Amino acid sequence: MNQKYLVPLAVVFLLFLVAYTGVEGAGLQGFFGIFVPYAAVVAFFGGFFYRVTKWARSAVPFRIPTTCGQQKSLPWIKQNCIDNPNTGTGVFLRMVLEIFLFRSLFRNTKAAFNRSEKNELTYSWEIFLWVGALAFHYAFLTVIIRHLRFFIEPVPGWIKFLEYLDGIAQVGLPGLFLSGVVLLAAVLFLLARRIYDNKVSHISLAADYFPLFLIIGITISGISMRYFTKVDIMGIKELTMGLVTFNPVIPEGISGLFYGHVFLVSILFAYFPMSKLMHMAGIFLSPTRNMANNNRAVRHINPWNYDVKVHTYEEYEDDFREKMIEAGLPVDKKE
Amino acid sequence: MSDEIKPDALLDKIDYKTPTTDWMSTSSVQIRPGMYCYSANPKSLDTLDMPYSRKWNPLEEDWKLPENWQEIIHEGLKTRLERFRTFRVFMDICVRCGACADKCHFFLGTGDPKNMPVLRAELLRSVYRNDFSTAAKILNKFPGGKSFSGSRSMTLDVLKEWWYYFFQCTECRRCSVFCPYGIDTAEITIMGRELLNLLGLNIDWIATPVSNCFQTGNHLGIQPHAFKDMIDFFTEDIEEITGVDVDPQINKKGADILFITPSGDVFADPGTYTCQGYMILFKYLKDKYDLNVTWSTYASEGGNFGFFTSHETMKRLNAKMYAEAKRLGVKWILGGECGHMWRVINQYMDTMNGPADFLEEPVNPITGTKFENAKSTKMVHICEFTADLIKHDKLEMDISRNDNLVLTYHDSCNPARGMGLLDEPRYIINKTCKEFYEMPENTIREKTFCCGSGAGLNAGENIELRMAGGLPRANAVKYVHEKFGVNSLCCICAIDRAAFPALMEYWVPEVDVIGIHELVGNALILEGEHKRETDLRMEPLPGVEQTKEEDDE
Structure with a gap:
């Protein structure tokens, strides 16, 4: 079991070292600062597009939402419009709650069996996975948006405002961003859960640990650059602006730590489309959530519906005519 | 055993x-005995050219x-x-x-x-x-x-x-x-x-019902004359209990409504009592409102074990419903109490075998209610139908006949999570009996627990699997049994009615299993009926024994 997380951990370490030494030792700034980021972005968008079109090309033969509340039926029975939507608006609301608030995960319970005289199975509300997941995703989103300041000049006001909110704790200098701390804490929680929760550990693959370590590596390298080693921020902005304006330059004096950080981010981008991280796009296409439960009211068309051999009434009556007549059941043909 | x-x-x-x-x-x-089902009989696969x-x-x-x-x-x-x-x-x-x-x-x-x-x-x-x-x-x-x-x-x-x-x-x-x-x-x-x-x-508990359903119209392989025998038998029982001949119609052309329910209701206790409940309801509607409901022997199966085999097999079995409705020239179809049957009808039937343009958009002629939610598929759940009748005060009932029941209600998986039929059955329960208690919140409605025997796993040889799988459900029943004295588990699924008696006997022996329309059948007052002394199970009605003793004195 150990190697399921030790190998991905070692791989992430190694990847970081490759970039760090590649820059500090072999002077491969151009490779790690220009070629790899471009390639990663191409892989990300290409792969993302490829995967989503592959999904979209698969048919949706049946309308099979999972209904999680009262259906629309008689006018005096109160429908649960969101968890069992029968209109596009309802579906939209359901999807918004699912995507932005992880509504299904919010329902999570934990079962326990108490072998005693009562032998009770009990279920308690289990909120931690939801909290951890929500904290992780929103912190990550904030971090990503903050990083847009490296790709836009002048930095728009709304990014500055977000930075202001993120740094509202006003601790230390440079001011501490909460998002970084929350991100690291959340990702460590998710990792701990994977390792120490018996069931989750059993189902985890190396492919589940790898992105976690990658993100941990990215977060730690990012935090050290900002708060501890104090990299050349002006140089970095020159480099990132060069990338985004397709005039790539490699300014002097940027530390290897930065290239390690960028390399891990690039790996994450390139790895994204071929991994489970695609749940980001998949959730939009999940037929059990994104369809209305109105199948009895509005006919759904199956694009590959084909004719099948059935046992017709005529064949049936041929099999049983005499017995039917004898039993006094009506028949279509009398003999 | x-x-x-x-x-x-x-x-x-x-x-x-x-x-x-x-x-x-x-x-x-x-692969451990007690946890698996026997392999399919080759003959059953041959019927469908599998x-x-x-x-x-x-x-x-x-x-x-x-x-x-x-x-x-x-x-x-x-x-x-x-x-x-x-x-x-x-x-x-x-x-x-x-x-x-x-x-x-x-x-x-x-x-x-x-x-x-x-x-x-x-x-x-x-x-x-x-x-x-x-x-x-x-x-x-x-x-x-x-x-x-x-x-x-x-x-x-x-x-x-x-x-x-x-x-x-x-x-x-x-x-x-x-x-x-x-x-x-x-x-x-x-x-x-x-x-x-x-x-x-495949396993035999699926393959053979599928083969039967294809050939004879139902999973149990009941041939048309035997199907009629069973219905006649129920008619006699009902006459004994109520004094009224409910005179069911079978394969009747020109009826208003075709009724289809799982064959388990016709064949196995305690589903048979639910079946008698339907028959009493239809007789009541015919006498009072001149509504003609017919049964069919060709489409005598609401359930669809083809669904547990393949999409194609599901379609082949389901085709009978529309075909029979068309042949008989009914206005729309009414469906009985069943679980996976309703997943198939609600989420697959119209797409697979529709459009049902030869049927009318379903309207309850007695109340005038349009079943808007079924206007394309043209098939209505009997709980939607009955709830509508009760709401409009169209059924005269004596609910004291259900006074010896302390009920809880099991949401069947498919009507709950593939449809959302949650409050209609509860409404009927509340209108037909006095004592009703919900099981704990995490075990009902969309979070309901399976009986452990659905999707074709209700065989005898996998009994350990079934008892283990049914434990969470039984455990919740046990909870309300001990807390509120619940003595009856109500459900709207034929597989439930077949599976729960064994499950209850194993985990909560004091609890019986009952269908919703058995409650309705007990409570309905038929035109011209004599004073009922027993319920549909031929057990004395509440208070009856006592009255008798008093009479004797």
Whole structure:
């Protein structure tokens, strides 16, 4: 079991070292600062597009939402419009709650069996996975948006405002961003859960640990650059602006730590489309959530519906005519 | 039944701690008696021209597979990935967060980690990654790559594992409620079973009902004259109890409504009492409102075990409903109390076998209510229909006849999570009996627990699996039994009515099983009926014995 997380951990370490030494030792700034980021972005968008079109090309033969509340039926029975939507608006609301608030995960319970005289199975509300997941995703989103300041000049006001909110704790200098701390804490929680929760550990693959370590590596390298080693921020902005304006330059004096950080981010981008991280796009296409439960009211068309051999009434009556007549059941043909 | 595992022994086995070994490496599956169903009778596969019919035994090493079976599976997977977006997306996006792990009744009852929905799906996903994921294919070239990418080649051991665990899932969709992406294990199991059927690997408890249904019109293989015999028999019983001949109509052309219910209601106690409830209701509506409802012997099955075989088989069996409605020239179809039957009707029928343009948009002629939610499929659930009648005060009832019942209500999986029929049955219960208590919140409505015997697993030989899988449901019944003195478990599913008596006897022996329309049948006051002394089970009505004694004095 150990190697399921030790190998991905070692791989992430190694990847970081490759970039760090590649820059500090072999002077491969151009490779790690220009070629790899471009390639990663191409892989990300290409792969993302490829995967989503592959999904979209698969048919949706049946309308099979999972209904999680009262259906629309008689006018005096109160429908649960969101968890069992029968209109596009309802579906939209359901999807918004699912995507932005992880509504299904919010329902999570934990079962326990108490072998005693009562032998009770009990279920308690289990909120931690939801909290951890929500904290992780929103912190990550904030971090990503903050990083847009490296790709836009002048930095728009709304990014500055977000930075202001993120740094509202006003601790230390440079001011501490909460998002970084929350991100690291959340990702460590998710990792701990994977390792120490018996069931989750059993189902985890190396492919589940790898992105976690990658993100941990990215977060730690990012935090050290900002708060501890104090990299050349002006140089970095020159480099990132060069990338985004397709005039790539490699300014002097940027530390290897930065290239390690960028390399891990690039790996994450390139790895994204071929991994489970695609749940980001998949959730939009999940037929059990994104369809209305109105199948009895509005006919759904199956694009590959084909004719099948059935046992017709005529064949049936041929099999049983005499017995039917004898039993006094009506028949279509009398003999 | 003597070698059956005792409840205490079964409870002793429950341990949610997972083994420390890798699930992928424990690939030699121990197929254990009590946990699996017998293989399909080859004759039953032949009825529907299903491939590779043969005698084979799951316990034997050799499953007598066709030589190119791996190729068949690979091609089958490929076709299904193209045909079902659900399948392709669900293969790709699971993050293994574990939210589903302890939501499955089979996991809760057995503690077997491969009954965690996520692992059940991973059994298939591991092969999918091996065969269809480019990233995994590249990784697999390195030593240890397979373990890293989570891929497995399609070996005989893997196939046996599929068979064992895809027939330990009742397609109840409870896990899908909790999954943040809505991944539906029912969908995975459906695909898994379709693939197994490509190799002739069905179980007999599904294959034979399917064959029967195709040939004779119902799962139990009741021929038309025998079907009529059963109905006649109920008619006599009802006459004895009420003094009224309910005179049911069968295969009647020009009736207003065609009624279809699972054949289990016609054949097996306690479903038979629910069936008598329908018959009393139809007689009442005919006398009072001149509404003609007919039964059919050709479409004498509401359930559809084809759904547990393949999409194609489901369509072949379901076709009878519309065909018969058309032949008889009815206005619309009314459907009885059943679970998976309603998933098929609500989410598949119109798409597969519609449009039903020869039927009318369903309207209740007695109340004038338009069933807007069924205007395309043209099939109405009897609970929607009866609730509407009661709401409009169209049924005269004496609900004191149900006074000896202390009820709780089990939401059947499919009407709950594939439809959302939750409050209609509760409304009828509240209007037909006085004492009703809900089971704990996490075990009802969309979070309801399966009976443990659905999706074709209600056989005798897998009794340990059924009792273990039914434990979470039974445990909740036991809770209300002890707390409120509940003595009857009400349900709207024929499989429930077949499965629960054994489950209750095993875990909560003092609780009976009852259908909603049995409550209605007991309470309805028919025109010209004599004073009833017993309920539909021929047991004395509340207060009757006492009155008799008083009379004697």
